[in-house]
Amino acid sequence: ESILSIRGLRKQYASGTDALKSVDLDIKRGEIFALLGPNGAGKTTLISIICGIVTPSGGEVLIDGKNWQRHFREARTRIGLVPQELTMDVFEPLISTVSFSRELFGRRPDPKRIEEILRELSLWDKRKTILKELSGGMKRRVMIAKALAHDPDILFLDEPTAGVDVELRRDMWNMVRRLREHGTTIILTTHYIEEAEEMADRVGVINKGELILVEEKTELMKKL
Ligand code: ADP
Numbered sequence: 001e002s003i004l005s006i007r008g009l010r011k012q013y014a015s016g017t018d019a020l021k022s023v024d025l026d027i028k029r030g031e032i033f034a035l036l037g038p039n040g041a042g043k044t045t046l047i048s049i050i051c052g053i054v055t056p057s058g059g060e061v062l063i064d065g066k067n068w069q070r071h072f073r074e075a076r077t078r079i080g081l082v083p084q085e086l087t088m089d090v091f092e093p094l095i096s097t098v099s100f101s102r103e104l105f106g107r108r109p110d111p112k113r114i115e116e117i118l119r120e121l122s123l124w125d126k127r128k129t130i131l132k133e134l135s136g137g138m139k140r141r142v143m144i145a146k147a148l149a150h151d152p153d154i155l156f157l158d159e160p161t162a163g164v165d166v167e168l169r170r171d172m173w174n175m176v177r178r179l180r181e182h183g184t185t186i187i188l189t190t191h192y193i194e195e196a197e198e199m200a201d202r203v204g205v206i207n208k209g210e211l212i213l214v215e216e217k218t219e220l221m222k223k224l
């Protein structure tokens with residue numbers, strides 16, 4: 001049963017670039033799916049459309065079979081995104097940024113859950129620090145905490161390990177496994193085949209805006 005279905009999704013940017021050319025994809029509940037492809041393939045465009053940041057030129061996105069756009073508010077609360085670039089208010093203390101992220105999605109404040117998330121990401125000791133004073137790695141951790149704060153059922157990670165140190169990479173994978181045990185569906189983008197192979201149940205290969213292959217990981221290795 002699919003939690004997320006993508007039908008004929010297209011995106012042409014104003015520049016004329018066809019970033020996505022009719023993509024169809026079904027994501028199963030609770031799976032870890034890696035979208036693998038070189039730079040410029042359309043990975044960020046695809047997840048940005050699903051997360052409501054970019055408007056598609058055509059096609060549709062369904063969550064639990066419901067049209068995403070017609071059920072935008074409901075759908076939005078179910079999705080969490082860890083973007084590539086850091087987006088945060090630099091003068092805000094870490095803990096209020098993360099708590100606010102939860103409330104932004106209409107979830108009840110839950111200081112215990114926020115504490116749990118910050119502890120898992122080794123951010124608890126820094127909770128009162130303003131974001132501006134954190135290291136780059138810590139800021140990446142804050143981005144993950146913000147995406148998790150409202151307990152989304154579908155988590156998107158855009159190039160999660162690009163430029164990340166070994167320790168954060170390990171913590172991130174541990175977190176992904178733990179989220180999966182809780183039933184969270186995870187979709188990540190990467191241009192490293194090793195990463196797709198290590199983490200995902202299924203891999204979709206995207207190139208020049210087309211999804212050219214979708215395979216169980218074990219099958220993928222035979223083909224590449
Ligand atoms: P990836 O994440 O796989 O690197 P992107 O989705 O970022 O790929 O980009 C797909 C294509 O769309 C590329 O050719 C890129 O240059 C182009 N593109 C991405 N964002 C924009 C934009 N805002 N305006 C115009 N072209 C864009």
Ligand code: ADP
Pocket residue numbers: 116117120151178179182184
């Ligand atoms: P228990 O109460 O059985 O110990 P919890 O649900 O409290 O289980 O949490 C177990 C682990 O799962 C903890 O590491 C916690 O941070 C994490 N966790 C709790 N709630 C969620 C959730 N909604 N989504 C993802 N992870 C969660």
